Amino acid sequence: MSDTTTHKAGAKPPGLLTNLLELPANVWNSVFRNRLPEDDLGRSSTSFTNFFLHIHPVKVHQNTLRPLYTLGLGLMSFFLFFVLVVTGVLLMFYYVPSTTQAYDRMLDLRGSVAFGTFLRNMHRWSAHGMVAMVFLHMCRVFLTGSYKKPREFNWVIGVVLLLVTLGLSFTGYLLPWDQLAFWAITVGTSIAGYAPLVGQQMKFLLLGDTTVGQEALLRFYVLHVAVLPVVATLLIAIHFWRIRKDGGLSRPDDAAPITAAAPAALSVRAVPLAKDKVFGLQGFVRSTTAKFGNVPDRTVFTWPNLLIAELFVFVLILAVILVLALAFNAPLEQPVNVMHPPNPAKAPWYFLGLQEMVSYSAFWGGIGVPTVFVLLLLAAPYLDRKPGGVGVWFARERFLANTLFVTIVVLNIVFMIIGTFFRGPNWEFVSPWR
Amino acid sequence: MAMATKAAARTEAGGAMSRRKLLGWLSGVSLFGSAVLSAFSNFVFIKPRATYGQPQRFSIGKPEEFPSGARIAMEQKRVCVVREGNKVAAISTTCTHLGCIVGLSDTGFACPCHGSRFDTDGTVTGGPAPKPLPWFKVSLAPNGELEIDKDTQVEPGSYFTV
Numbered sequence: 153m154s155d156t157t158t159h160k161a162g163a164k165p166p167g168l169l170t171n172l173l174e175l176p177a178n179v180w181n182s183v184f185r186n187r188l189p190e191d192d193l194g195r196s197s198t199s200f201t202n203f204f205l206h207i208h209p210v211k212v213h214q215n216t217l218r219p220l221y222t223l224g225l226g227l228m229s230f231f232l233f234f235v236l237v238v239t240g241v242l243l244m245f246y247y248v249p250s251t252t253q254a255y256d257r258m259l260d261l262r263g264s265v266a267f268g269t270f271l272r273n274m275h276r277w278s279a280h281g282m283v284a285m286v287f288l289h290m291c292r293v294f295l296t297g298s299y300k301k302p303r304e305f306n307w308v309i310g311v312v313l314l315l316v317t318l319g320l321s322f323t324g325y326l327l328p329w330d331q332l333a334f335w336a337i338t339v340g341t342s343i344a345g346y347a348p349l350v351g352q353q354m355k356f357l358l359l360g361d362t363t364v365g366q367e368a369l370l371r372f373y374v375l376h377v378a379v380l381p382v383v384a385t386l387l388i389a390i391h392f393w394r395i396r397k398d399g400g401l402s403r404p405d406d407a408a409p410i411t412a413a414a415p416a417a418l419s420v421r422a423v424p425l426a427k428d429k430v431f432g433l434q435g436f437v438r439s440t441t442a443k444f445g446n447v448p449d450r451t452v453f454t455w456p457n458l459l460i461a462e463l464f465v466f467v468l469i470l471a472v473i474l475v476l477a478l479a480f481n482a483p484l485e486q487p488v489n490v491m492h493p494p495n496p497a498k499a500p501w502y503f504l505g506l507q508e509m510v511s512y513s514a515f516w517g518g519i520g521v522p523t524v525f526v527l528l529l530l531a532a533p534y535l536d537r538k539p540g541g542v543g544v545w546f547a548r549e550r551f552l553a554n555t556l557f558v559t560i561v562v563l564n565i566v567f568m569i570i571g572t573f574f575r576g577p578n579w580e581f582v583s584p585w586r
Numbered sequence: 587m588a589m590a591t592k593a594a595a596r597t598e599a600g601g602a603m604s605r606r607k608l609l610g611w612l613s614g615v616s617l618f619g620s621a622v623l624s625a626f627s628n629f630v631f632i633k634p635r636a637t638y639g640q641p642q643r644f645s646i647g648k649p650e651e652f653p654s655g656a657r658i659a660m661e662q663k664r665v666c667v668v669r670e671g672n673k674v675a676a677i678s679t680t681c682t683h684l685g686c687i688v689g690l691s692d693t694g695f696a697c698p699c700h701g702s703r704f705d706t707d708g709t710v711t712g713g714p715a716p717k718p719l720p721w722f723k724v725s726l727a728p729n730g731e732l733e734i735d736k737d738t739q740v741e742p743g744s745y746f747t748v
Binding site for chain 1: 639698
């Protein structure tokens with residue numbers, strides 16, 4: 153492992169020339185503690201001596217790498233968040249959260265900023281994509297029973313992350329300050345106003361005024377670029393950390409045990425890392441088995457197996473977003489005209505299910521049903537504590553829970569589709585094919 | 587019985603121990619209380635005392651500017667001034683459904699966003715609106731102009747007599 157020649161005490165230190173000649177190699181070696189790994193020890197070291205890689209365990213279970221198990225949805229959500237942070241920070245260089253300037257800045261992005269339209273498109277489509285991916289990721293986790301013990305609290309964090317994602321998308325929706333933005337937020341915050349007792353107060357706090365105006369624009373901007381991204385980053389970090397502390401991704405019980413018969417005598421290869429040094433066990437990861445030496449199991453090394461898979465998902469996401477951003481422009485309607493609401497005025501698509509329900513009953517559609525739904529989601533792992541059916545899609549023993557969940561999700565999607573495509577002027581039923 | 591056990595436990599723990607416990611509790615409660623108060627003060631901070639947009643209380647002009655039978659919608663102020671004889675009233679033009687601006691129609695008010703309809707008094711006659719349009723307090727300011735206070739709602743049908 154040690155790749156520099158050790159100099160005996162009292163020996164002459166290397167000369168300046170030698171130092172200069174070795175400089176590039178020494179700088180490289182001081183940054184990266186390992187060469188590209190060739191053996192298992194190297195693969196382990198690469199994972200846990202690199203800040204970015206040590207988020208991963210050294211080895212992961214094969215089940216984690218099955219594309220059809222996770223569908224990569226959580227990773228996709230994270231990478232979209234990453235794209236959103238990068239494009240968002242770039243857009244901040246040109247945006248001003250002022251009712252008199254915001255719309256002009258949008259036109260500037262289109263007209264005079266290099267890659268302005270392209271970056272805005274990327275940001276817009278990634279935002280929609282992240283809402284969708286986080287939602288689908290939640291569906292995956294539920295339908296594979298992955299919220300069960302010991303992952304209950306990580307599920308709760310996930311539900312909160314879904315709400316934060318919706319908050320991020322909603323606050324960003326107002327910033328272009330066009331007709332679409334203004335009326336979507338007017339309608340959306342009015343839905344929040346239906347909450348009993350605190351509804352109007354909440355709306356006032358959010359808007360900083362009784363109607364959507366300069367105060368609301370500034371507040372939404374601060375929430376969008378500072379408060380919510382920080383909250384999201386923190387929660388994502390905890391979410392990832394807990395995956396490891398909970399023993400990796402969920403998997404069926406029968407995927408855990410050792411497959412091959414253990415050899416009669418385990419051959420333990422201990423490599424002395426340094427003489428005169430005592431090594432202690434630094435941490436524990438909960439597991440049903442204890443392992444010494446090379447016991448055959450179903451785990452593979454993170455380097456390169458998991459990292460290649462992650463790279464693939466990242467490239468895929470980036471490619472899709474780039475193509476979307478090249479092919480479709482983010483909408484920009486007329487500048488805000490407070491006097492002339494569009495007919496119909498629609499909330500962002502992910503709230504159109506709510507708006508559709510609000511047209512039947514203001515309180516139940518806007519507040520009652522969504523609150524019950526969120527509370528049910530948060531409580532799910534504490535209400536359903538039967539241990540079986542973890543790690544497989546649509547497990548038989550989870551038929552009831554899965555059916556309930558799918559019913560609620562499908563109903564929500566149906567309302568969303570009705571609200572998006574089948575509602576015309578005066579919120580009357582229209583056919584999209586007409 | 588339970589009391590006796592408790593008392594016994596207390597004696598057993600000894601005076602010094604319970605003092606330590608009490609102080610621990612007090613410190614914990616005061617720390618937690620300070621945290622809650624600080625969190626609450628944030629809400630006090632972000633709740634604006636003055637709004638910079640449309641004032642909630644504004645004058646609309648002399649009563650003579652509103653002839654009898656007038657129904658004048660002031661779109662910027664989001665209010666409709668109604669005068670019948672010497673009675674004046676101000677009805678909100680913000681739709682109670684989802685906050686769009688309702689327009690004047692032959693039968694009263696109509697919302698362009700989702701089709702809510704109201705009669706001339708603001709009572710819901712159709713569409714998704716859950717509540718009638720509120721009426722605001724009208725008064726006569728010392729300078730002889732009519733003043734509307736959107737922070738104070740009055741019963742529908744209660745006019746101000748000039």
